[in-house]
Amino acid sequence: MLTEKQVVELLETIYDPFLKKTFKETGAIQEVKINKEKGLVSVKIALAKTGTAEQLQVQQTVVQRLKDAGASSVGLRFAQLPFEEERTTNEPIYLAIASGKGGVGKSTVSVNLAVSLARLGKKVGLIDADIYGFSVPDMMGITERPVVRGEKIIPVERFGVKVISMGFFVEDNSPVIWRGPMLGKMLKNFFDEVEWGELDYLLLDLPPGTGDVALDVHTMLPTSKEIIVTTPHPTAAFVAARAGAMAVRTNHEVVGVIENMSYFESKTTGEKEYIFGKGGGQKLAEELQTDLLGQLPLGQPDWNDEDFAPSIYGEDHPIGKVYMDIAKKIIAKLR
Template sequence: MALTVEEVREALRTVEDPELRQSLVDLDMVKDIEVEGDTVRVVIALTVPNCPLQGVISERAKEAILAAGAKKVYVRLTAMTEAERQALAAKLQASKGLVTLTPDRPPGSEKTVYLTVSSGKGGVGKSTVTANLAYALARSGLKVGLIDADIYGFSIPEILGIRRQPTVLEKLIVPLYSFGMSVISMGFFVPHNTPVIWRGPMLGKMLDTFFKEVHWDEDLDVLLFDLPPGTGDIPLDISRRVSWAMDILVTTPHPTATRVAARAGAMTLRLNRSILGIVENMSYVECPDGTRVYPFGEGGGRDLAAHFRTELLAQIPLAGDSPGVEDPVTGETAPGLFPADHPVGKVYASLAEKVMEKLGLEPRPEAVR
């Protein structure tokens, strides 16, 4: 017996837009359904033409309609009109519990834990640590957001292998969904590898955009900020805007690096923010016989933790290239993420566990992967 239009619509109700993570039907993306015997034709309007995940959307829609009993399914993809995009923006804002970062929010008024990741100097692995910690937290069942706040030196898109652009509807920017995390980066908005040369006012505007126009799910458990290195204007500005955030300070084991890291820690404390702990990166190399060598010396992380009366949360080994991780939804490969079963991935898993324990965060049973 042929399906009814309503049955096809119900089948499509189970299909979510991978970025907006709501049903195609609820998002008003299903524009037309035609049933002729056991052949079904549907028209789905995407938020932008040539949306990079259009293949995923059309495949999911087709599978759902076939599973409902159709024999042949044709999915035609179109793009929403400007009016439809505006209507969708209004609907999303009203329905989904999307929130923006409010710079003047009093601490403790929402349940999301804010964590900044900072370092005294560049190149100590801050972005690598932030991305892998975020991924490990998401793997252990938290709802995670990740902000690449390194406006000029963004590297999160590269670490995660992201080539898409976020959905922008009017003044509503939806972070990309990648490896089970919501991610935003300046790098999503500049053409490939163009240097960012904005100064003062433009830069302030960009930060305002991050804070006022990027919309996050309101029930995020953790929102991590990969800060620019050092104690310059930009890390200071962001630090001020999220004065309630706790900080993780990344250093290498070398005493010089540690002294520089201490300056970043001092800035955090001067802003009355607290330090959750220290991560020592590039700590050691593990030899095949299990012994460890310490190419950059020893003790930096421990000393820094003692200096700030905080905890050394992890020592991450000096690693070769990661084999990469593939995102099951987008098919993108993240060259900078370490898989859960990789020795370095395991170190990040225990770092995530420690962070969760210190913050009293419990995994969501439905989300554990």
């Protein structure tokens, strides 16, 4: 028959689904009683939230572990963790990067904004939530894959940013041919099955538009903030307004608008050419009643063959400096 110590050891590695911490870390196992005659193990467990579908999943895990270890029957009671424990957990700021259409540089903005926040000393994670059009690993020059430790996936770290992407789980750039419900399940796994550790910011590079993944993010992360990326062209800004309107209707705060490809500046003359027009970002920001966080010119990052990351701008690069200014504005705005 199991002892109390063995029961605790069996259960202490289970994660609280809301706090993303083990039972050992949260002190969740509050009581263990053993009835040797009946083979009954009774356990009282405290979770951050009770009466949820996640609690049912925890219940099934606990019962299965104890029965596999020899318990004939299991009695299980749940309680809620004290407010102090829930309050002191380091919940990151969720920041979704969205756009109304593809091709406006949303993923480029996502990776450089994540790197800029990390350069400012923040603990940053990045989810490549564009399941069909994943590109973050290639943009950041990531060649390694995540590893599995226990029941958790350990994200790959690059430039101080922890990264997870669908691109890590397909071979040879194979296409992902899934229907909508599968996308939501994969996105949920990126939250639940990845060991993010302590983060200040968790950025999500969303697919363009207002489809299934964007809707799932709005449902899973009701406190998520959003940044809308557009180009200065009136049509791009018009389409991007739909993504912003979706955020507003689902009570997500739009932190601001970033205008990408604002102009091309000649290295010879310093003259600016507004190839895609002017004013789209400012107009969109006014329409969404938010700030224009920055205007990013066209320009190529400086490539380093020894440490290749084709889309990451150096901290001293003119465009890299714009990203740093945008990151500082975001930190100040969300403080």
